[in-house]
Amino acid sequence: MPKYHQDDARRQMDQIETVRNVCMLGSMGHGKSCIMDNMGALTGYLAENKIGDQLFTLYRADEKEKKSNYKCNPCHFLLDAKYSELKGEVGKQELGEEKDGKFMFCMLDTPGHIEYSPEVAAGLRMSDATLCTVGVQDGVGVMMEYMVTDSLKERCKPTLFVNKMDISIMVLEKTGEELYQDLSKVVENMNVALAGAEKLNLKGFNLVPELGNVVFGSAYYGWAFSLRQFAKMYAAKMPGMTEEKMMKRLWGDQFYNPAKKTWTTVEVEGSKRGFVQFILDPIINMHKKIMAEDASWEAMATKLGVTLKAEDKKLKGKALVKRVMQSWLPAGDAIATMIATHAPNPKVAQKLKIEHIYKGDMESDTAKAMVACDPNGPLMMHVVKMTPTGSAGRFYAVGRIFSGVASTDKYHIRGPDYDPEDPETSAYAQEGRAQNVMLNLGKEMQPVMNCPAGNIVSLGGVDQFMSKSATISSDKKSYNFTSLSFNVSCVYRIAIRPADSKQLPKLVEGLKRLQKADIIVNCVSEPTGDHIVSGCGEEHLKLVLKDLKEEHAGVDFTRGVPTVSYKETVTTECAKPALSKSPNKHNRLYVIACPLGEEVSQAIETYKVNMQQDVKKRARVLIDEYGWEKTDCMKIWGFGPNDIDVGGANVLVDQTKGIQYLNEIKESVNSGLQWAARQGPLAEENMRGVRFNLMDVKLHADSIHRGMGQLQPTARRVFFGAVLTSDARFMEPIFKVVIACPEDVEQGVNQAIMAKRGEPQYTEVKDGKTIVVAFLPIAETLGDDPFTKVLQTKTSGKALATFAFDHWQLIQTDPLEKGSKAESIMLDIRERKGLKVEHPDISEYIDRL
Incomplete structure (x- = not known):
């Protein structure tokens, strides 16, 4: 004790x-x-x-x-x-x-x-x-x-x-x-x-x-x-x-x-x-x-x-x-x-930290209270993870208090996508009461009456109002904290099914709990009846599946072979706008797709550019650093998909002029963007690095004929059509691999890298060891003949490799070209997901006048 x-x-x-x-x-x-x-x-x-x-x-x-x-x-x-x-x-x-x-x-x-x-x-x-x-x-x-x-x-x-x-x-x-x-x-x-x-x-x-x-x-x-x-x-x-x-x-x-x-x-x-x-x-x-x-x-x-x-x-x-x-x-x-x-105390540290992590105006009273680490200010707490309480399905919300005092009171609890200036995000905000305030003293969680600014604490009872992370505040007008950025991505995935179909409800509930318990894991259901669990690597997947079985679901399940996630993107701008008509034929959307650019994609994925930013600040970054036109910057409609673990590196820009009722369809079109960007036209993989320009819109004068039901699926179709006419390609995830070895097996290391489509970057001698750094497709680390096995063979087991996700790389071959490697990837994914094992039909998405 x-x-x-x-x-x-x-x-x-x-x-x-x-x-x-x-x-x-x-x-x-x-x-x-x-x-x-x-x-x-x-x-x-x-x-x-x-x-x-x-x-x-x-x-x-x-x-x-x-x-x-x-x-x-x-x-x-x-x-x-x-x-x-x-x-x-x-x-x-x-x-x-x-x-x-x-x-x-x-x-x-x-x-x-x-x-x-x-x-x-x-x-x-x-x-x-x-x-x-x-x-x-x-x-x-x-x-x-x-x-x-x-x-x-x-x-x-x-x-x-x-x-x-x-x-x-x-x-x-x-x-x-x-x-x-x-x-x-x-x-x-x-x-x-x-x-x-x-x-x-x-x-x-x-x-x-x-x-x-x-x-x-x-x-x-x-x-x-x-x-x-x-x-x-x-x-x-x-x-x-x-x-x-x-x-x-x-x-x-x-x-x-x-x-x-x-x-x-x-x-x-x-x-x-x-x-x-x-x-x-x-x-x-x-x-x-x-x-x-x-x-x-x-x-x-x-x-x-x-x-x-x-x-x-x-x-x-x-x-x-x-x-x-x-x-x-x-x-x-x-x-x-x-x-x-x-080590600095919180009063000293928060003067540096708050400007970096708070999305709101730094001249606001809330921001000033956080900079001062003021316990008398409004409560501002960033919940960054969830940890099980010991009761089935319940979690403590673990986070840092930057101002105010956390107690058993009612607070505004907001998900990462909430924006106080955007009414469309109001669904991400709820009111909830904390039931207890806990400190971790050794192995034991001990209750206290409350906890002041500058400290790390766990709150009970608020887990039902959030998924993985949240901003908890007593100030309804305050902004969120920026989301965490990760060095890894959920590029490994595995399909599971309950061993007994009667246990499906328990498995589904267990997957929901698993998503809360793990900061980055992602779970989705496929039309085939499979449930896809995505993680950062094989080791991570083993752990989360073990937790799913033993802690969260408590049922047996069968599992498939681990696979890799891909992204869908475009390489050129389509020659003319794609056109799609609404189901009632009374509305038309004209859209062009073009490459967003790797630098802008990374800026979005690291939250340097995001939808919650002040419009003028965001415009200044895009103009000064990425050469965007000011008009385009001020007319960004949305980023997609919104999922925190996906990144949302696709942008919709309004380039129309003089269109009546345009603002009334913004929510519907953005919803279509989320849907399309989450499940692209090639194989329902996430899109990445695509900029959609909305060029023209024809709308029915009667609002009842241009509602969500008419415009959302139309937007999805036109985005798909624009992608397929812009030389669509896949992007694959790439590891940065660092291999330590004796000098006499360096040649074997390079042979192993080249045999698995890797690209050696440089070699150096460090602490008496030869260090080889290379980029390697993550797909080559899976299967019956993975990279580690080839490396062991080529070096007689003398080399040790460490891996870290580094970037997404374009697969140059055309997925719509018969016999290409990209086509093989596309058809394999479509078969695994229960889609038609054939090329997507562009006529399903593009209409004629």
Whole structure:
């Protein structure tokens, strides 16, 4: 049990200057969950001798089995204020003169696998800082580079834990200088990954060991240190040496000659690097003495102020190393000190963050309240994920409060597509009452009366009013928060059916619950009776199907073969407008389709351009950056499809002139756009990168003859016709694959890439390994002969590949050309979906005058 009650935690949340919201970042196996164990031991969530073994933030049985988490889980820690090293006016402002208060940390343990990166995106949105964890032997990998880039977009300030020093000392037996070079390389590469901060005008986002925002150690063995810990000790022993001056001596090219007691910036005879001599050598010597069962370790420990219990002294080998090092350099203390000192509090952080994530006017009272992190302002909470409550089918809404106070009250709950200026989106807004307010204290959810601005909280009872994410507000006129952007896309899909048809209702209900429980998973029904579950990869699909069976549906189902999603697009502008007539023949729509452009498509998919933006701001972006005409910018009717996981990179522009009743059909035509863009004409795949220009409209004078029932299907037909007359093509999803291998198998790696339609990009040597970077069609990673199998064969198993979704690529062949590869893809998809296995008939969509 923790050393404090939830009421203590709640009281501390009012002291907003002492709150730290921190997202853990790191690749799989780099030690994030071990770090959480060290923090848990500080607050009584687990015993010190369980550090590294209990992994208390891994809640699920499958997480414990793999020792790796799949979900982003917030955990609150109430800590002593002694951990702060803040000085001067900043320290007084945060903790008062006496520094006798507490700190409230909320740390979010996130997955390290690329396929679960949407959980990382959710954690970053709720956080103000990051604790990046890098194994010193593993180095800064591709996954960490992605994470760091995303953290900068969310304005999260970095700190760093360089982990796994125990392996370098006890397994690899590296010298102090060798280990320093490895540690230095990690810090250097992390700063390279953080270089984007300068472009975003973010100050103080670099990692500098001399400032204390980097900690080194072993999370599993429970020890860690910052330079300040050793600087304090040695400064007291060296005449004229200050703590700040000593910190600078303990990193970089600073060499000390103990005989002459002099420092130089180049290594000369009799001198040794300060970091090695004063920090690494004592640590390495302690390890060696204990492992060699040299009794002098005890005298050395006593000299360092380490005292052990009698039963601890009976330990041997690594168990004794763990106990001694935990007592000498407790990792929890070092991490807590770094976070308390270098992670910003919400009042500071929200000044940077709100402008980036709020869609409304920054001069509004609501925006100003969020920038000030004002608990007296209107409630503004961004719910970024849902987590099961334990009751069947019910979820907590997990999110960050940016202003106001969340309590058991009635609020406006709005989906991502809501726009207060667009009456057509009113269906996405509801009123609902929160039934309880919960904090995550260790493994337990504990109720509190309310929760103020700047904190992360879970609300119960509001899950019925939202799907995956929402803006919760007490201000009806406020705008939404921007949607999360992801590094991955739901490009893998699998068809399922209930094993017993009588269990279909349970399966359908389970799929609804699954969509809430997973941030990005998408579930749809096909005319064939199949239910399609789409995920980020094979690993992700395995997990969600397991959850569907065991937690959400509770029924058996059969599953098909995993396949890949495609997009439908156009490559040219059609020669003349496509014409479609309404079913009653009284209305006509004329539309041209043309390529939208990759840059604009990406801008829409990353929400740089979206329908909720101020029209003038959006126009300015399109004019200045993408060369659009001002008239077109001001007459955008809609983006489609709206689904948050699809992206909506298709645009409808009104280019008509002097048409009566035009505004009356806007909703109907936009509805047709959503339908068409979600299920394109080739194979009912999502469209991407298509711009539709509405050129002319002929409408019946009587409104009863131009309603939704007449115009919506007509709009869909004319959009289909326009696409089919504009050289329609498929786009396929592409992985960026990074392959590490010995130099002697590099040729085999390139052969494997070429054999699977891949495109090598560049090769570099990093940390003694050859790194090959290439683009690879995701479809080539599936089937009986996947890329990984070919790679293993070509390299005798010596190469290791990591994958991440990168972009959509045009398939050049014509799907309407007999015998082409694109035609084969189209017909396969149509057969799988229960459509006619034939080319789409353009005469079904285009009418004649």
